[in-house]
Amino acid sequence: MIATVIYEVDGVKMSEKEFANHIRDKYIKNPPEGYSSKEIASMDDEDILDMDYFLNE
Secondary structure, three states, X not given: OOOOOXXXXXXXXXXXXXXXXXXXXXXXXXXXXXXXXXXXXXXXXXXXXXXXXXXXX
């Protein structure tokens, strides 16, 4: 059985894919140190979610 992950941002529930797109847009506008907007834009969903996790751990 595969669990579905649901994220909630500002009271809005979204799928993992929607959340990845949300944080990708956030980091494209303001990339973390050591990254460019272009690198962020080219990351796959798993990579962007991992990066966000480690930046906010």
